[in-house]
Amino acid sequence: MKKYTDEELYKYIFEASEEFYELAYKDEYFKKFFRNIEQDIITTQQTDFMVQNFGGPKMYCGRMPKDAHPQVWVDENIWQYREDLLKIAFENVNTPEDIQEKWLKIDAAFKHVIINHGGPSECTPRDKIDEIIYEPMPEYLKAKLKKAA
Ligand code: HEM
Numbered sequence: 309m310k311k312y313t314d315e316e317l318y319k320y321i322f323e324a325s326e327e328f329y330e331l332a333y334k335d336e337y338f339k340k341f342f343r344n345i346e347q348d349i350i351t352t353q354q355t356d357f358m359v360q361n362f363g364g365p366k367m368y369c370g371r372m373p374k375d376a377h378p379q380v381w382v383d384e385n386i387w388q389y390r391e392d393l394l395k396i397a398f399e400n401v402n403t404p405e406d407i408q409e410k411w412l413k414i415d416a417a418f419k420h421v422i423i424n425h426g427g428p429s430e431c432t433p434r435d436k437i438d439e440i441i442y443e444p445m446p447e448y449l450k451a452k453l454k455k456a457a
Contacts, residue, residue: 373422
């Protein structure tokens with residue numbers, strides 16, 4: 309990867325995160341996953357998490373992906389849907405190719421701790437008031453995903 313300054317890295321990652329959650333919170337299906345968290349908070353958390361994983365300044369103070377998602381049911385379709393939305397965000401804000409590639413590699417490294425292979429009983433609340441987020445993909449969206457593949 310090209311050498312980026314901390315400022316450049318932060319700028320590119322922030323712009324892509326901001327655009328990704330803009331798209332996510334506007335998306336009639338995908339926004340359901342984010343109903344318990346404010347857009348600006350998750351945008352900041354995702355940015356700091358990614359900057360740190362890219363080797364930039366250590367500013368992230370949230371949970372690791374394994375502990376951030378046990379209440380969210382994510383299957384392969386949902387994973388793919390998120391990745392497609394992220395790629396649109398990269399495109400919209402002109403994220404450099406090498407940053408896109410590294411970002412997707414980092415995501416892939418955490419996939420095994422986020423993805424569910426069984427039903428919603430695999431999900432566990434993180435605390436007493438946590439809601440289980442179980443939003444299986446509607447058939448018409450699955451068909452769209454298949455068509456695009
Ligand atoms: C389809 C896949 C995914 C879905 C549906 C999803 C959904 C969510 C949701 C709903 C939250 C908010 C949880 C809360 O209420 O605190 C969250 C937080 C977060 N997610 Fe994801 N996520 C996905 C994949 C990923 C991936 C691939 C990464 C990074 C490798 C990631 C990193 C994070 C981080 C850093 C937070 C913030 C945690 C915190 O503030 O403690 N997520 N995600």
